[in-house]
Amino acid sequence: MEAVGKGIFKTIQTALAAGALVLGGTAIRAEQAGERYIPTIWVDPDGCEHWVMDDGAEGYMTPHVRRDGTPVCRQGNLCGVMNSDQLFATDKSYIGPAGQQRLRKFFTEAGARGFVIAGHTDSRASDEYNMALSLRRANAVAGIAKSVGANVIGVRGYGERMPRATNATAAGMQQNRRVEIICVQ
Amino acid sequence: MTMTKGLVLLAAAAMLAACDQTPADKSVDYHWGGTQDLSDLRAGIWVDPNGCDHWIIDDGVEGYLSQRLDKFGKPVCSGVAEPNTAVGDFKGAAEIFDTL
Numbered sequence: 250m251e252a253v254g255k256g257i258f259k260t261i262q263t264a265l266a267a268g269a270l271v272l273g274g275t276a277i278r279a280e281q282a283g284e285r286y287i288p289t290i291w292v293d294p295d296g297c298e299h300w301v302m303d304d305g306a307e308g309y310m311t312p313h314v315r316r317d318g319t320p321v322c323r324q325g326n327l328c329g330v331m332n333s334d335q336l337f338a339t340d341k342s343y344i345g346p347a348g349q350q351r352l353r354k355f356f357t358e359a360g361a362r363g364f365v366i367a368g369h370t371d372s373r374a375s376d377e378y379n380m381a382l383s384l385r386r387a388n389a390v391a392g393i394a395k396s397v398g399a400n401v402i403g404v405r406g407y408g409e410r411m412p413r414a415t416n417a418t419a420a421g422m423q424q425n426r427r428v429e430i431i432c433v434q
Numbered sequence: 435m436t437m438t439k440g441l442v443l444l445a446a447a448a449m450l451a452a453c454d455q456t457p458a459d460k461s462v463d464y465h466w467g468g469t470q471d472l473s474d475l476r477a478g479i480w481v482d483p484n485g486c487d488h489w490i491i492d493d494g495v496e497g498y499l500s501q502r503l504d505k506f507g508k509p510v511c512s513g514v515a516e517p518n519t520a521v522g523d524f525k526g527a528a529e530i531f532d533t534l
Contacts, residue, residue: 284458285458286458286460287458287459287460287461288460288461289460289461289471289472289473290473291472291473291475292473293477293489293500293502294477294489295502295510297503297505299489299500301461301472301473301475301498301500302460302461302472303460303461303472303496304460307496308472308491308493308495308496308497308498309460309498310489310491310498310499310500311500311501312500312501312503314503314507317507318507319505319506319507320503320504320505320507322505325505326504326505327505362512362513362514363510363512363513365504365508365510367506400513402510402511402512402513403504403508403511405506405508407506411506431504431505433504433510433512
């Protein structure tokens, strides 16, 4: 049964490919033969890669990003990861006196030109709820940063969309509940 | 046409021909006076009209510009300088004075 199914699938694939060829002949051409332009990599002061080329007359450069749009970096300028469990109660975005003091100390001593603050959650509850919760928490941290005169250049909530560990285990979920701080020099 | 003009034209043609001969590997800057591996470039920061940072490099002949991104792929707008200004020591090449 499975083999027959595969056979039919293969036939459909072949038919589709033939159709694409006909299209290619009339209107759409998928790929053209081009001049070879092989780049090298330049690493910026943040540690992130860029494609760079020099064809003898002009120079070209563009960030090296993955297909999902995230840059390829050798070392990030992530300077702080705050465990949400230590700052917030479940589903809350209020930071208690001990957490506030810790954050004030962090932002006073970090010595960065600017800070990007990004909240993350684990994958329990809905995506929409987590997006909102992570942003509320990031804003709470940003408020404390601003209270000691830190230059906050970005506040984001990424919800459960950028996990750093698996959500299949309790330990992994705990790692995912976090507020990340990027120090920009 | 004088002899001098002819010589100048000939020299210019030879230079253009030399430019044509760079290989597919575009990772080296073949400028007059030597070569430089492009991975050695030194950057400054140009702040765009929206206040966001770009790496800017002038190696003496070529100029390069590329976005400064955070780890999530969003633009970094650090406030290092006013919009429409450039800061830092990004005019790296010593052997050629670039008037452009």
